[in-house]
Amino acid sequence: xxxxxxxxxPFEKLSEYAALLVGLAAxxxxxxxxxxxxxxxxxxxxxxxxxxxxxxxxxLALYFSMYILTAMLFWGFGKLLSKSRVRLIDVxxxxxxxxxxxxxxxxxxxxxxxxxxLSPPQQFSPEWWNAHFTLPAKILVFSxxxxxxxxxxxxFNALKVSANLGGWRLWLSYIGGMSLSKILTETYIFPAIxxxxxxxxxxxxxxxxxxxxxxxxxxxxLNFPGQTLRFRLxxxxxxxxxxxxxxxxxxxxxxxxxxxxxxxxxxxxSIPTLRVEFDGGFASEDGTQIxxxxxxxxxxxxxxxxxxxxYNYTAECALNFEIGEKxxxxxxxxxxxxxxxxxILSELNGKHSKAPLRExxxxxxxIIVENDIKLxxxxxxxxxxxxxxxxxxxxxxxxxxxxxxxSMLKTKNSGRPGEMGSVPxxxxxxxxxxxxxxxx
Amino acid sequence: MSLKSKLPSHCPSCECPLHISExxxxxxxxxxxxxxxxxxxxxxxxxxxxxxxxxxxQSGSLKEMSKKLGLSYPTIRNMIDxxxxxxxxxxxxxx
Numbered sequence: 001x002x003x004x005x006x007x008x009x010p011f012e013k014l015s016e017y018a019a020l021l022v023g024l025a026a027x028x029x030x031x032x033x034x035x036x037x038x039x040x041x042x043x044x045x046x047x048x049x050x051x052x053x054x055x056x057x058x059x060l061a062l063y064f065s066m067y068i069l070t071a072m073l074f075w076g077f078g079k080l081l082s083k084s085r086v087r088l089i090d091v092x093x094x095x096x097x098x099x100x101x102x103x104x105x106x107x108x109x110x111x112x113x114x115x116x117x118l119s120p121p122q123q124f125s126p127e128w129w130n131a132h133f134t135l136p137a138k139i140l141v142f143s144x145x146x147x148x149x150x151x152x153x154x155x156f157n158a159l160k161v162s163a164n165l166g167g168w169r170l171w172l173s174y175i176g177g178m179s180l181s182k183i184l185t186e187t188y189i190f191p192a193i194x195x196x197x198x199x200x201x202x203x204x205x206x207x208x209x210x211x212x213x214x215x216x217x218x219x220x221x222l223n224f225p226g227q228t229l230r231f232r233l234x235x236x237x238x239x240x241x242x243x244x245x246x247x248x249x250x251x252x253x254x255x256x257x258x259x260x261x262x263x264x265x266x267x268x269x270s271i272p273t274l275r276v277e278f279d280g281g282f283a284s285e286d287g288t289q290i291x292x293x294x295x296x297x298x299x300x301x302x303x304x305x306x307x308x309x310x311y312n313y314t315a316e317c318a319l320n321f322e323i324g325e326k327x328x329x330x331x332x333x334x335x336x337x338x339x340x341x342x343x344i345l346s347e348l349n350g351k352h353s354k355a356p357l358r359e360x361x362x363x364x365x366x367i368i369v370e371n372d373i374k375l376x377x378x379x380x381x382x383x384x385x386x387x388x389x390x391x392x393x394x395x396x397x398x399x400x401x402x403x404x405x406x407s408m409l410k411t412k413n414s415g416r417p418g419e420m421g422s423v424p425x426x427x428x429x430x431x432x433x434x435x436x437x438x439x440x
Numbered sequence: 441m442s443l444k445s446k447l448p449s450h451c452p453s454c455e456c457p458l459h460i461s462e463x464x465x466x467x468x469x470x471x472x473x474x475x476x477x478x479x480x481x482x483x484x485x486x487x488x489x490x491x492x493x494x495x496x497x498q499s500g501s502l503k504e505m506s507k508k509l510g511l512s513y514p515t516i517r518n519m520i521d522x523x524x525x526x527x528x529x530x531x532x533x534x535x
Binding site for chain 2: 011012013014015016083084085087090094161162164
């Protein structure tokens with residue numbers, strides 16, 4: 001019991017200098033293991049972040065900044081609320097020491113468990129856990145929470161001893177210091193460290209040449225601290241220019257951009273609901289590149305988008321259906337060369353799922369894919385109810401992202417591209433033999 | 441030297457502060473009667489009185505106290521601060 005107490009509060013006996021040395025010494029292995037595992041372990045709210053794209057020097061700077069900021073805040077609260085003389089060395093030494101248990105957290109994520117960091121799911125469902133983790137790995141990952149808790153208790157006692165606080169003053173200082181540290185590091189300090197000042201320098205924008213077209217789909221990568229997200233910008237022509245944004249790594253659903261300004265010199269848009277802003281312009285005369293600064297919350301990220309090339313493909317399709325009715329759907333021999341990820345959206349028994357075309361032949365056994373393909377079936381206005389000869393596929397759900405792809409599909413029958421986007425799925429691709437199930 | 445038994449500072453019956461009513465000279469037996477308040481230091485606990493004694497003997501050095509007691513510097517400082525607080529309260533209550 002006595003030893004247990006010392007584990008939670010060693011500061012009554014531990015010298016402040018020794019504590020500082022231990023804390024400093026622990027940062028380096030913590031950084032090395034974090035870089036190895038590919039995750040940042042600043043606190044439990046942030047432990048699932050992917051640090052695989054962050055250099056080790058920056059990981060070191062991130063940990064240092066968090067330690068120093070927390071110590072400074074504790075010291076500030078101590079100065080304000082304590083009647084004792086609060087020394088900086090006491091607070092720094094004990095706070096640095098209190099973060100030491102974090103060194104055990106990345107160990108819990110080695111090696112099998114590190115996949116949680118490298119490809120975190122949108123939602124941590126029981127199925128996802130069971131599919132990706134063995135029982136020992138699960139126990140190991142969850143045990144990491146204990147080390148966070150240990151660190152928090154040590155921080156609490158570090159503040160208590162170094163600032164001689166008690167009662168509401170102690171709790172106020174602890175909660176205030178921890179919360180402010182969290183807010184300031186994540187909103188200001190981390191972005192400032194991760195994105196070098198060069199990122200904020202003006203980009204070289206090139207006005208679009210009069211002959212070039214800005215319309216099309218542009219894609220780039222958003223390197224957030226902790227994860228990289230693909231970002232797509234759709235600039236569509238029509239009665240009036242329309243902009244849409246989507247991220248294939250986050251549902252891929254298109255978000256309409258209402259606030260935008262696009263000229264040959266600049267491109268600006270904002271999505272207020274997501275607190276997203278983009279300020280940039282074309283980076284090449286031919287309109288194949290867009291560059292600028294993507295801002296979300298306090299993050300300012302340089303974003304370079306490249307126009308995707310026209311797709312080269314041929315397709316043979318045979319569909320028999322009517323919107324709202326049960327249909328028989330067959331897709332045959334779609335040959336496509338492009339760089340889309342292959343997946344098909346399906347809705348089966350009320351559950352939405354994504355399945356790679358190549359791997360799940362139950363859903364679309366007749367699709368033959370060359371290279372990577374993203375085929376998304378679009379019903380125009382929602383879900384097409386259908387019965388099909390594909391085992392298990394009760395419904396194929398629509399995805400707006402497919403509109404563009406679909407509009408470019410050439411069919412064997414019509415030989416004309418472009419009809420798919422304006423009429424319901426299938427009618428432009430195939431002849432309709434309602435309920436016959438026969439194909440061309 | 442450590443204090444083995446503590447002079448009671450409060451009445452065990454009503455818990456009011458006790459006062460000294462008589463002082464005796466061990467050599468000649470002279471007795472002085474009156475009402476004398478207890479010095480604040482005597483109102484501290486035995487451990488606290490011992491701590492104060494040690495602190496004075498270490499010339500008031502927190503570092504030396506830290507070494508002597510095997511406790512950290514902030515802990516020693518906190519102990520002194522709590523004794524100071526206590527003495528202030530005792531002094532105020534006497535006023």
